[in-house]
Amino acid sequence: MSLIETLQTPFVWRALLGGLAIALITGPLGVFIVWRRMAYFGDTLAHSGLLGVCLGFLLGLSPTTGVLIVCLTLAALLAFLQARERLAADTLLGLLAHTALALGLVALTFLETLRFDLTAFLFGDLLAIDNLDLLWVWGGGSIALIVLIAIWKPLLAATVDEALARAEGVPTGRAQAMFTLLVAMVIACAIKIVGVLLITALLIIPAATAQRLARSPEQMAVFASATGIVALFGGIAASLTLDTPAAASVVTCATLLFALSRIIPVRH
Amino acid sequence: MKHNGEYYIIASYLSIPRLIMSASPSPETLLRISAASFRRQRLTILDAVDLTLRREEIVTLIGPNGAGKSTLLKIALGLLAPDTGEVWRAPGVRIGYVPQKLDINQALPLTVRRFITLSAATSTSEVENVLTDTGIPFLIDASVHTLSGGEWQRVLLARALLHKPTLLFLDEPAQGLDISGQDAIYALIRRIRDTTGCGILLVSHDLHLVMASSNRVLCMNRHICCSGRPEEIRHDPAYQSLFGGVNVQHLALYQHHHDHEHPLCDHEHHHHPSQSPRP
Numbered sequence: 453m454s455l456i457e458t459l460q461t462p463f464v465w466r467a468l469l470g471g472l473a474i475a476l477i478t479g480p481l482g483v484f485i486v487w488r489r490m491a492y493f494g495d496t497l498a499h500s501g502l503l504g505v506c507l508g509f510l511l512g513l514s515p516t517t518g519v520l521i522v523c524l525t526l527a528a529l530l531a532f533l534q535a536r537e538r539l540a541a542d543t544l545l546g547l548l549a550h551t552a553l554a555l556g557l558v559a560l561t562f563l564e565t566l567r568f569d570l571t572a573f574l575f576g577d578l579l580a581i582d583n584l585d586l587l588w589v590w591g592g593g594s595i596a597l598i599v600l601i602a603i604w605k606p607l608l609a610a611t612v613d614e615a616l617a618r619a620e621g622v623p624t625g626r627a628q629a630m631f632t633l634l635v636a637m638v639i640a641c642a643i644k645i646v647g648v649l650l651i652t653a654l655l656i657i658p659a660a661t662a663q664r665l666a667r668s669p670e671q672m673a674v675f676a677s678a679t680g681i682v683a684l685f686g687g688i689a690a691s692l693t694l695d696t697p698a699a700a701s702v703v704t705c706a707t708l709l710f711a712l713s714r715i716i717p718v719r720h
Numbered sequence: 721m722k723h724n725g726e727y728y729i730i731a732s733y734l735s736i737p738r739l740i741m742s743a744s745p746s747p748e749t750l751l752r753i754s755a756a757s758f759r760r761q762r763l764t765i766l767d768a769v770d771l772t773l774r775r776e777e778i779v780t781l782i783g784p785n786g787a788g789k790s791t792l793l794k795i796a797l798g799l800l801a802p803d804t805g806e807v808w809r810a811p812g813v814r815i816g817y818v819p820q821k822l823d824i825n826q827a828l829p830l831t832v833r834r835f836i837t838l839s840a841a842t843s844t845s846e847v848e849n850v851l852t853d854t855g856i857p858f859l860i861d862a863s864v865h866t867l868s869g870g871e872w873q874r875v876l877l878a879r880a881l882l883h884k885p886t887l888l889f890l891d892e893p894a895q896g897l898d899i900s901g902q903d904a905i906y907a908l909i910r911r912i913r914d915t916t917g918c919g920i921l922l923v924s925h926d927l928h929l930v931m932a933s934s935n936r937v938l939c940m941n942r943h944i945c946c947s948g949r950p951e952e953i954r955h956d957p958a959y960q961s962l963f964g965g966v967n968v969q970h971l972a973l974y975q976h977h978h979d980h981e982h983p984l985c986d987h988e989h990h991h992h993p994s995q996s997p998r999p
Contacts, residue, residue, distance in 0.1 A: 619817040
């Protein structure tokens with residue numbers, strides 16, 4: 453089958469559509485993760501994915517709902533611990549990430565009836581997404597994007613300097629809590645498609661790529677989404693022609709774009 | 721904490737004279753902190769501190785490291801709530817705040833124009849006006865990541881002024897600047913007070929310049945040791961025991977620097993437009 457014929461098959465279309473939704477939301481969300489130095493927070497939520505899948509199975513809910521519940525719980529737990537403990541944020545995140553992963557693995561052994569594809573879970577299954585997955589990722593992605601645009605101004609002010617913004621009357625607490633919620637939501641919606649190990653990459657690498665070319669915060673968000681979309685198309689094409697894993701090819705492609713962004717000359 | 725208009729009752733206390741006083745502050749009063757105490761763990765950081773700030777007044781907090789100056793400033797700003805005591809702000813006050821130097825992530829592309837308008841709804845001409853007032857109109861499209869220390873202080877002042885503050889809070893506004901840079905910043909602060917009539921609360925280590933710029937000085941070390949006009953403070957035993965020796969040295973240095981220019985020292989002179997033309 454030639455590449456053109458392959459592109460006309462439904463599973464490729466679903467992969468492209470699902471990936472497009474993910475690229476559109478991870479761009480703007482990712483720039484804030486980079487600016488706020490929260491890369492490891494995304495990783496922690498992803499690590500809890502397995503626990504979420506198990507919880508969803510136990511409660512008779514969809515895996516995505518289970519992951520969403522666990523992600524939101526972890527985000528709340530982190531906020532609670534940060535206010536109470538004197539440990540640094542990265543120590544707390546390490547504690548939560550690996551506890552959640554270990555609990556997930558323990559829970560898995562008790563759920564003998566749960567059919568579970570560990571490889572798909574770790575690396576994602578971009579080329580095997582169904583209509584329900586599409587609904588989740590487009591529904592969750594659109595809501596996240598609309599909310600992010602609504603809180604953009606206060607969130608940006610809080611990201612530049614929290615105390616200064618708060619003194620000037622910006623509702624920083626609300627914007628920051630909302631942002632944490634959005635990260636949890638997007639990770640939960642995208643984890644099945646991109647996989648636990650690679651979801652953080654899609655938040656970080658396009659944002660890092662956009663940084664050198666962007667002249668304003670909004671430009672950086674748009675460039676990050678564009679980078680994500682190019683990486684998505686390139687990665688899926690590579691996966692179809694070279695028979696490589698799809699999500700991994702997308703991330704590799706994003707890294708190539710990052711390298712390219714550092715090589716090309718930029719006028720400042 | 722109960723929010724009742726602009727009136728914050730942080731902890732109730734039943735001293736009748738105080739209640740009468742707080743019910744009818746003079747119309748010139750912008751901010752009043754009464755008997756504010758603040759503890760963390762078992763350490764007392766502030767002990768029954770009183771502070772009043774009026775229109776067209778520069779009040780300066782001085783004190784050694786760990787004296788609680790920044791904590792008091794944060795309480796005045798509303799960023800922290802005291803454990804006991806009361807904070808009152810005049811209805812309708814607008815707050816401008818110049819924090820100590822910010823640490824902005826290098827990956828965040830931000831121009832000066834964008835930085836100062838982050839939390840203000842404002843027009844381009846207003847932005848140009850405040851940048852002209854602070855002496856840095858040529859920096860409007862510069863990246864905040866390329867600013868020198870003196871330029872940063874002016875940018876932070878411009879951001880505060882954009883809010884048309886009636887209450888201006890400055891945390892070490894001349895930190896890290898050389899003597900002529902400090903002199904220029906304090907001259908700018910005095911001019912802001914004279915042209916806008918706002919009340920200014922200043923935290924500073926620059927004793928010599930503070931003395932020249934302030935209407936009142938509060939010398940504190942967890943509590944207010946002494947307060948008054950600068951020339952009164954200088955002779956107060958409490959002040960002399962905290963700063964006496966240091967101040968004499970600074971005054972001597974200051975006189976020396978103030979008498980002439982420094983041709984050899986030009987590492988912090990970017991803040992004068994004529995000395996730092998930008999494309």
